[in-house]
Amino acid sequence: MTDPTQDPLQSAARDHLWMHFTRHSSFENGGEVPVIVRGDGAYIYDDKGKRYLDGLAGLFVSQVGHGRQELAQAAAKQAAELAFFPVWSYAHPKAVELAERLAALAPGDLNRVFFTTGGGDAVESAWKLAKQYFKLTGRPTKHKVISRAIAYHGTPHGALSLTGLPGLKAPFEPLVPSAFRVPNTNIYRAPEHGDDPEAFGRWAADRIEEAIEFEGPDTVAAVFLEPVQNAGGCFPPPPGYFQRVREICDRHDVLLVSDEVICAYGRLGTMFGAQKFGYRPDIITFAKGITSGYAPLGGMLVADRLFEPFKEGTRMFAHGYTFGGHPVSAAVAMANLDLFEREDLLGHVRRNEGAFRATLEKLLDLPIVGDVRGDGFFYGIELVKDKNTKETFDDDEAERLLRGFVDKALYDAGLYCRADDRGDPVVQLAPPLICDQSHFDEIEQILRAVLSEASNRL
Ligand SMILES: Cc1ncc(COP(=O)(O)O)c(C=O)c1O
Numbered sequence: 329m330t331d332p333t334q335d336p337l338q339s340a341a342r343d344h345l346w347m348h349f350t351r352h353s354s355f356e357n358g359g360e361v362p363v364i365v366r367g368d369g370a371y372i373y374d375d376k377g378k379r380y381l382d383g384l385a386g387l388f389v390s391q392v393g394h395g396r397q398e399l400a401q402a403a404a405k406q407a408a409e410l411a412f413f414p415v416w417s418y419a420h421p422k423a424v425e426l427a428e429r430l431a432a433l434a435p436g437d438l439n440r441v442f443f444t445t446g447g448g449d450a451v452e453s454a455w456k457l458a459k460q461y462f463k464l465t466g467r468p469t470k471h472k473v474i475s476r477a478i479a480y481h482g483t484p485h486g487a488l489s490l491t492g493l494p495g496l497k498a499p500f501e502p503l504v505p506s507a508f509r510v511p512n513t514n515i516y517r518a519p520e521h522g523d524d525p526e527a528f529g530r531w532a533a534d535r536i537e538e539a540i541e542f543e544g545p546d547t548v549a550a551v552f553l554e555p556v557q558n559a560g561g562c563f564p565p566p567p568g569y570f571q572r573v574r575e576i577c578d579r580h581d582v583l584l585v586s587d588e589v590i591c592a593y594g595r596l597g598t599m600f601g602a603q604k605f606g607y608r609p610d611i612i613t614f615a616k617g618i619t620s621g622y623a624p625l626g627g628m629l630v631a632d633r634l635f636e637p638f639k640e641g642t643r644m645f646a647h648g649y650t651f652g653g654h655p656v657s658a659a660v661a662m663a664n665l666d667l668f669e670r671e672d673l674l675g676h677v678r679r680n681e682g683a684f685r686a687t688l689e690k691l692l693d694l695p696i697v698g699d700v701r702g703d704g705f706f707y708g709i710e711l712v713k714d715k716n717t718k719e720t721f722d723d724d725e726a727e728r729l730l731r732g733f734v735d736k737a738l739y740d741a742g743l744y745c746r747a748d749d750r751g752d753p754v755v756q757l758a759p760p761l762i763c764d765q766s767h768f769d770e771i772e773q774i775l776r777a778v779l780s781e782a783s784n785r786l
Pocket residue numbers: 446447448449451480481482483554558587588589590615616626
């Protein structure tokens with residue numbers, strides 16, 4: 329093995345690259361920076377040529393898998409023709425075509441598309457739109473927002489204020505005031521009705537109404553919910569949850585924002601997460617999978633009535649991003665959606681999601697695996713100290729187990745995924761949508777070996 333301190337790329341990475349959400353201390357004393365150089369299908373390769381199964385689709389992004397020449401060519405063609413033009417008062421064909429296509433794919437009357445560069449910007453845009461919409465329609469005090477405990481909605485100040493992870497927020501306080509948290513749909517640790525999903529769903533939805541009433545409906549603009557909440561380890565909605573949330577939002581004139589930065593574009597086997605669970609949002613925020621990561625793009629799909637007030641006189645949504653709706657990204661998104669259709673990726677996920685679940689559920693025979701939960705190709709495996717009592721690990725144990733062992737051992741064994749302790753400790757899986765039983769088996773076998781060893785170390 330080469331000495332990482334002698335490798336120029338390693339030295340440059342350590343000396344100059346500021347990695348995101350990364351403890352750089354681990355590289356200070358000679359620790360090696362993992363460098364991924366290439367991808368092919370469901371696999372990625374590091375700078376030594378070692379292969380890993382991409383169990384997280386990069387970061388919930390690479391829906392069609394790596395190395396797809398069609399998408400690279402779509403990007404090159406667009407860059408040669410018109411590499412850049414903004415959508416500020418002007419339009420370019422690919423942004424127009426993509427907006428029209430997304431409107432046709434989206435549920436209900438979500439016919440207006442506002443492009444951003446990523447997911448946090450999309451969330452930020454949705455909150456700002458909700459505020460301005462209510463100002464323009466005579467309800468200027470509606471500005472507060474509600475989201476769920478442990479949910480991650482991004483890093484800009486507004487999106488971070490919506491995020492329900494105190495540890496991520498503390499360094500940047502004070503944040504934007506007027507963001508409030510309600511319980512999430514973690515039925516594994518339900519404080520009530522844990523044995524009755526419908527009753528639990530009603531209970532969890534009613535916490536939203538309680539928060540709206542407590543703050544005053546005249547002050548609340550929007551509720552931000554993911555179809556399946558990622559942080560904390562994949563909490564699907566209990567049956568009836570979103571239907572009840574919709575009723576509550578209608579009753580109090582509050583917008584329902586479906587944050588689908590992860591759940592849109594096939595992750596759950598439908599184009600949008602709201603379609604999987606049969607609810608009608610007022611805004612869908614999206615990013616990640618829309619281009620399968622071949623270029624960055626995000627945005628929000630907005631209901632017709634929210635756009636209405638902006639059609640008049642001198643009014644405008646005074647908000648935008650230089651690179652929002654970038655021509656290359658929009659061209660790549662169109663080519664990506666072509667691939668979805670040609671390869672019936674949504675159908676593939678729906679046909680295989682049961683097998684993915686069943687394969688992961690085999691791991692429930694391990695003493696350390698407390699729960700396997702999720703939907704589509706999006707799962708969390710919760711690790712526990714005691715399966716019978718559901719006792720979790722204290723901070724030191726989680727640190728030693730997850731960061732000190734599981735994360736690295738999975739990677740060393742050839743599986744790139746994430747051991748996450750932002751809530752209770754979970755291993756998260758969201759492989760490219762092209763994966764099949766052979767990949768599920770590979771994931772299960774690597775997890776089994778590493779988690780068995782983790783159990784022994786306890
Ligand atoms: C639900 C959700 N919202 C927003 C974001 C932020 O997206 P980005 O990192 O593209 O800003 C994420 C990122 O993972 C997310 O999962």
